[in-house]
Amino acid sequence: MSIGVDIVRGQAIQMIGNSAHINRLNIMTDSRKPVEKGLFVPLVGDHFNGHQFLNQAIEHGAVAAIWMEREPVPEDLPEDFPLFFVRDSLSALQSMAKSYLNQICPKIIAVTGSNGKTTTKDMLYGILHQSFKTYKTQGNYNNHLGVPITVLSMPQDTEVLVVEMGMNHFGELTSLSQMVKPDIAIITNIGESHIEYLGSREGIAKAKLEIVNGLKKRGTLILDGDEPLLSNIQTYAFQIVRCGFGNQNNWRITDVVESVSGSQFSLNKQEEHYHVPVLGRHNVKNAVLSVTAARILGMDMERIREGLEQLKLTKLRFEKVSGIHGSVLINDCYNASPTSMKASLETLKTLPGFNRRVAVLGDMYELGSNEEDLHKSVADVLNAPLTHLVTIGSKGAWIADGIREKGDDQKIEVRSFATKNEAEPYLASLLNDQTVMLFKASRLLELEKLSSKFVVK
Template identity: 35%
Template sequence: MKMTVEEIRRACGGKLLCGDPEAVVTSVSTDSRKIEPGALFVPIKGERTDAHAYITATFAAGAVATLTEEHTEMEDSHAWIRVPNTLSALQLIATAYRQRFSIPVVGVTGSVGKTTTKEMIALALSAEKKVMRTEGNHNSQVGLPLTMFRLEPEHEVAVVEMGMSDFGEMSRLAEIAAPNCAVITNIGISHIQQLKTQQNILGEKLHIIDRFQEDSVLFLNGDDPMLAGLRGKLRVKTRYFGMQPWCDDRAEQIAFHPNGVRFVFRTNGIAQEVDLPVLGLHNVTNALAGLAVAHFLGVDLEKAAKALKEYQPLAMRQQLHRHKGITVIDDSYNASPDALKSSLDMLENLREQDGRCIAALADMLELGALEHRAHFEVGAYAAGTGVDALVTVGTRAAAIAEGARSVKPEIPCHVCASNEEAVEVLKGLLRCGDVVLVKGSRGMHTDEIVKKLLEYLG
């Protein structure tokens, strides 16, 4: 990026306290430990730390300017810009910077699968276009603005993940990114503690279209009941992707094999064979979104499908580790009821002839009043899919064991209070040929279970 201090000041409506208005800023950071020469530092006041305390250190590291909401006067060779609120100022600056680019911006949201879908869309587009995409899951009120600053003149399209957990957040993100193409993966119950109902979640997600123009298009998952219910009801152009025969972009002839899944992508009378190196029906859905968007934006379908053949899952997202005849599925990044059910389906696809399917599942957080029922239903679903044994971690996850026993009373269930206890149980339980899924909300740190298991298996 490249903006002058004066351009930044105008964008956020701030007051330049000191410094050169023509100084050039080439990056923006909210982390004082990750300052590059030429950076603008944006100190955010957090619950534990006020980053204003690190402003001087960022100048020593090469920053040329800072925002501040604590200072009213300053004498310094560096640029200090006074603003009422540094987070709001960051968002305003990112909004102004994004408006310099006339390229397509694809916004991706949904309760489950945002990051994987974003990666597959970006990969499919990269077959013929220079793509800027969100790194990791930097999809928040802070992360999305920082992502927009990564846009450069050579980019032909951007794919940005947009996450929200409360009322009003998606509207702000839509103002910043101004997507003219958007994807909603599904409507689950993640963050229902704050948003109260699925209908509220749907309403908030739909704010992704707030900045749509006449030629903008919204891609919706036709296999999601709430999204399918929007057919013919929205003011914007829509395209549906999914397995339903009425979907505009759909998957047919789906066939799983030991190392992935094959299917035929059909759209507008065109059929394209696709071979994904990952398991799970949910990944077919993610790939459908990628192919649908790529085709809409003019990418050759054969090339897009070839690009998807090289897809590799991100860390802690259904990564397969095979050691001493045991397969460990590291899906520890996060969890929700829908995501857990998708992962349990995938677990069954990996079953070996004489091996067992074992699920180590931890608490799902932020489910509010639905907490007990959601965990109970996941347990019942697990027993119904043929899981041979369950290991649960946390007080909430104990209901998973209850649900499993309600369907299959004889299923072995090990209810653990900690990750350490779960590891010890798994060490005594696993044998050659077994497949074990490890999953839980990010706050449960189930990646610790994976790490200790892999160390044990060598």
């Protein structure tokens, strides 16, 4: 993406240097990464100040910079290097994003939810790019900094922009939604992620619903219609479309058939079948949320099916890989909450063709004062045909405690380990051509480093 200097000047208090040589610039916030014709935006945090790295930014391609007026100008700054003075560099970045959106005017889909944001974003892109010039959030750039960077990275010919929006406090989604003003907003589900900051699942639902605070008039909210906390929304300002398995949904998922290669399903009992090469009923719902958005934008069902068939998801989201000794490994290591962990376990139980189903589960974070009970609640779905439970970490051990308290540990072999290294020999002994092994925990635990030990090289 390149951005016109006129957008920058619109946010400037004053300017020094000569900008006559500047035509269009590429946003850079990281002084370490080379950028051609970069506009350096130095950000300030609790433990860093990007203004200190202007010379490094110049070495890596910056030809101009935003500059907060309270920061001293380096004495060795080249005389012809332009600085655009602003009160706050983050606010300037966000304002530039708004201005750029007004220039390009794409259709905007904003995606939030406790789980499944990235998967749904990837599904939307996989479908929509069949018919539209589509750009999506890269990586996990989904916060107050990442969203404007996403917008400013969008090519000028973008027709549809898919923006992932994360949050962990009240007010954050309001700010993000009002920044981009989506045409379509999607809430994938309500789980327990960030309950430490939001107090309860009711609080999480309230915070997620902030995504409508920037939704365009006559826009559309697409949501998980099976979630009771999202069932009583009353509005005349925008359309609501509910997707899920229950009869109350506008798009009801039926006839789900799962296999190691993915899931087949129908909608509203229609004869047409859809196939998505992703495991899990929860991912079927994510696919339907995406299909609904594509239909609203006018895509025909044949192109939508083609997009679903060719999906490529971000790694570590229920990613199936070949393990040693003919085993199958499922990497779902990117993050975890009790809700997403239970959903992954339910999928593990449905996969046909395996005599040994092993769940490798670890610590979950940001669950607040009730974290022990929330870990133990995972035991509600730890039953046959699962054969083995292996927990990693001190919090993960609570999951094992939960199954023992239920008395189900006689039906499932349960082992707990403090570290990944301690668990490795035992897990290796379980792998053969009749084994499917799921790895899931919060990101901090980095369970993919353990699962990688068993991948066919």
